[in-house]
Amino acid sequence: MMEAVSDTAGQDAKAEEPAEEEIVERIYEAVIDQRLPPGMKLSEAALCEAFGVGRMRIRQSLLLLSSREVVNLLPNRGAFVASPSAQQAREVFEARLMIEPNVARLAALRASPQDVVLLRSHLALEAEALKNNRRRDSIRLSGQFHVHLAEVAGNSVTLRMVKELVTRTSLIIGIFGSPGVSNCRDEDHGEILDALSQGDGERAASLMSRHLRHIQEHLELGSHTEKPSDLAAIFRR
Amino acid sequence: MMEAVSDTAGQDAKAEEPAEEEIVERIYEAVIDQRLPPGMKLSEAALCEAFGVGRMRIRQSLLLLSSREVVNLLPNRGAFVASPSAQQAREVFEARLMIEPNVARLAALRASPQDVVLLRSHLALEAEALKNNRRRDSIRLSGQFHVHLAEVAGNSVTLRMVKELVTRTSLIIGIFGSPGVSNCRDEDHGEILDALSQGDGERAASLMSRHLRHIQEHLELGSHTEKPSDLAAIFRR
């Protein structure tokens, strides 16, 4: 149920050409890990080389990413990792606050004992990454917790939405977050999981709501630089 | 605030080549109107002719539509208007019930007097279409009410989601709905608008929730034919 690495149709072990959706997923991951910073240029040629596919494949992948607002596609200029504005950031959190508490409620009602076990082991990974100061892993795992929750909820529509919103949130934290700090406090994740294991949907929902508000409160929306990092403003003193 | 017909960058009056997103929007509209029935083949050549654009443009549009699950893209077989299964239909309504009551609540808080006026005139159009038995208009306007509400709520993230969900709902009603009946009762829309005009977010939310449950209850999920309409089953008697 959680995780699925295999390719499209069951193909042999060989290094097959990744499909569009797989490339999209890989770029999602890279954005979540903050290996791809906001505003970074994604040239077609470089991506072709990186994924070992033709230009058309990359082009379509970038179009998909742009339709999910993870990259911006400027005509004749190319593709750039999105740099959400403060306004867009507020909209993303507004949407997450609408959806994810409900997702958590559903997950609490539908979680099998096995789901709880898997989520607990995920939480252990989170804690370990945090303890060892592996910031990148910590960020990724923290985001994946929300995605796993959506998987447990068993609704593919909201799963897709949560994936998109979690990815965009990583960009938002990269722009508006305090430098050293990770995104989520994982005590929150632990509490949500407790509510889940007790089948307490209402509590899971309200904890998720509180959790998301906490994350948003640790951002500095309202002041920051806009879409493309404004060089003039940076070097003006 | 509501509606925006103009093209990308302000271009002259001439019949410019429509961009991908515009083609996607046109196909959304056609699906909402039920001019494109579930399962219908969308051949590239035909669409090229219809929109007067090259094959690549169409190809990208179909990819976008497929990523929103409004069309299915079968390898080497082509594009087909999606035929949601009963399970997918349940997921769509589950998602709508998560999102749209919250959207309605937001809209109630943010609606300007002008927004209310525009929505009231929209409601008048709905009533007129229903009275004159213009079923197609009735269906389209009924769906657009939900989209307009999302526009008033002023969150582009949820706006995009609502557009997608409303479109898929039109397909679902085409498959699982009773033949003659429209999708929404528009008394419901009127009540929601009343709540909006009074700034009563809670009432707007609960009315929207009730409204969506009503729509879902008038469907016959659980029994019907699956993904591609099963010809063998249809002609077996």
Next chain:
DNA sequence: GTTTACGATATTGTCAACAATTTTGTTTCC
């Protein structure tokens, strides 16, 4: 010394031709 204009380079957007696959129609065999 700074700014503007120009040309070279690189990147993106588009088109047309080709290959691969499916679908359809016909023939052959039982």
Next chain:
DNA sequence: GGAAACAAAATTGTTGACAATATCGTAAAC
């Protein structure tokens, strides 16, 4: 007459080349 095998047509998928645009470096002008 019906079913399987084969061939023809149509449709989709992909590659490569070419045109349009933007970026960068250089040189000329003020």
